[in-house]
Amino acid sequence: MSRPKRRTRLLIADDDSITRRVLSNAFESAGISSELYENGEDLIGSIHDEALVCLLDLNMPGKGGLDCLSEIKETYPMIEVIMLTSVDRAAEALQAIRNGAFDYLTKPFDPNELIHTVQLAMQASQQARENQDLRQAISMPSQILDVKGSSPKMKRVFRLLDRLGGSEDLVLLTGESGTGKTLLAKAIHQKSLRRDAPFVSVSCPSLPRELLESEMFGHEKGAFSGAINRRLGRADLADGGTLFLDEIGDIPLELQAKLLTFIQDKSYFRVGGEKLVHSDVRLVAATNRDLRESVEKGMFREDLYYRLNVLPLEIPPLRERLEDLPDLLEHFVSRFAQRQRVKPPRVDPSVLVKLRQSSWPGNIREFENVVIRALTLREREDILLPEDFDVLSGVKSETQMQDDAGVSSLAGKRLDEIEKAAIEQTLALCGNKKSAAAKMLGIAEKSIYNKVKKYGLETDEGGASS
Numbered sequence: 001m002s003r004p005k006r007r008t009r010l011l012i013a014d015d016d017s018i019t020r021r022v023l024s025n026a027f028e029s030a031g032i033s034s035e036l037y038e039n040g041e042d043l044i045g046s047i048h049d050e051a052l053v054c055l056l057d058l059n060m061p062g063k064g065g066l067d068c069l070s071e072i073k074e075t076y077p078m079i080e081v082i083m084l085t086s087v088d089r090a091a092e093a094l095q096a097i098r099n100g101a102f103d104y105l106t107k108p109f110d111p112n113e114l115i116h117t118v119q120l121a122m123q124a125s126q127q128a129r130e131n132q133d134l135r136q137a138i139s140m141p142s143q144i145l146d147v148k149g150s151s152p153k154m155k156r157v158f159r160l161l162d163r164l165g166g167s168e169d170l171v172l173l174t175g176e177s178g179t180g181k182t183l184l185a186k187a188i189h190q191k192s193l194r195r196d197a198p199f200v201s202v203s204c205p206s207l208p209r210e211l212l213e214s215e216m217f218g219h220e221k222g223a224f225s226g227a228i229n230r231r232l233g234r235a236d237l238a239d240g241g242t243l244f245l246d247e248i249g250d251i252p253l254e255l256q257a258k259l260l261t262f263i264q265d266k267s268y269f270r271v272g273g274e275k276l277v278h279s280d281v282r283l284v285a286a287t288n289r290d291l292r293e294s295v296e297k298g299m300f301r302e303d304l305y306y307r308l309n310v311l312p313l314e315i316p317p318l319r320e321r322l323e324d325l326p327d328l329l330e331h332f333v334s335r336f337a338q339r340q341r342v343k344p345p346r347v348d349p350s351v352l353v354k355l356r357q358s359s360w361p362g363n364i365r366e367f368e369n370v371v372i373r374a375l376t377l378r379e380r381e382d383i384l385l386p387e388d389f390d391v392l393s394g395v396k397s398e399t400q401m402q403d404d405a406g407v408s409s410l411a412g413k414r415l416d417e418i419e420k421a422a423i424e425q426t427l428a429l430c431g432n433k434k435s436a437a438a439k440m441l442g443i444a445e446k447s448i449y450n451k452v453k454k455y456g457l458e459t460d461e462g463g464a465s466s
């Protein structure tokens, strides 16, 4: 899978060709490529949302720098604009700052100042985008959640869920990967009085400790190199709603004390901050680890374990509730058809007989993926047949990498190629959930993030929240 080529991040408009050349050479030598335009109209006509910074000559014929600035800020508020001007027009440059420009530079340019200012503006723009991404990670609970299942084990879960929804207490969801903990966390939120406020999730193991702390609790400007602005954390963003702490069993030991205080008082310090911040959140946590065992191994604080374990809710693995398969199958078939805007195919009764034969180690996530694959590749439009699921065994043997045929076909291959293919296929099987894929592959979640980066397997998966 090759990544799309990144578009140029710095756009420059100046009607003077010598200035354009000087600027372009200076940035080139600093490793920053730029796009050059002779006037403001051309720059505005070519601007794109991957641009981080625009350098605009204040005094261009036609559309001047100030006009361009207001158009850019209106359409792309996160692109930073730096004005280029002569010393005698400083008053106009100040007006530009008041209108939202990041800074201004006077001709002749000092190359170091030029590059430094552009780098700062690029960081600021990137930071603004990250903050926006963070806001988008908040899923407003507008859709009705379809939690399926009619097995006695799921009926018990639903009964408990009804009782828990009304309470404000922390709920701990436990269960294997793919059993539906995230979906149930959202259901708990929807059943609560906080349902119209945000549901915000944070995935504990996907980031190194420092970043995770900043992701959860935010940071103040200057907290560490690169922290050029205050950044809100997920705890801030969940104010009034529910904060879902996914994979809490993987939270680094050094952060557990801060989390304990947060759970008890709902207050915290942003990284580098001195003011105690309060957020009115309801907490739901999830783990697929045995936390008791982690406590015994010294990897999890005992006080935090007791604090979390007040309202535990165990979600059973799919193999213990195969009675749910018909409901789940019908659900995924009709959802698939809805999304494709087609009539759902009939399901041959022997499909279920076949599906019952698996133990579904990847639980509902695996089941969902298998059903979607079968629907996509099915022979006949009007009916889903057991043969359409033959791909099922193929997928399994690839991911388990256990069967002899698989092993012999690997002989002589480069190890990194095998690793890349294994990761790619397992991610596909797990709906691009890195945590689930890491578990299946028996590697730490941090490693899968590193390897995905190394092999260029980045996808559109829901960032830190998944």
Ligand SMILES: Nc1ncnc2c1ncn2[C@@H]1O[C@H](COP(=O)(O)OP(=O)(O)OP(=O)(O)O)[C@@H](O)[C@H]1O
Residues within 6 Å of the ligand: 146, 147, 148, 149, 175, 176, 177, 178, 179, 180, 181, 182, 183, 184, 246, 288, 328, 331, 364, 365, 368, 433, 435, 436, 466
């Ligand atoms: N009871 C259910 N009814 C319908 N869909 C379900 C049900 N349970 C899970 N799913 C679907 O299965 C997929 C996996 O569920 P989810 O992400 O909630 O699992 P999880 O336990 O949080 O996994 P992980 O531990 O790996 O994060 C999702 O697409 C979810 O919508």
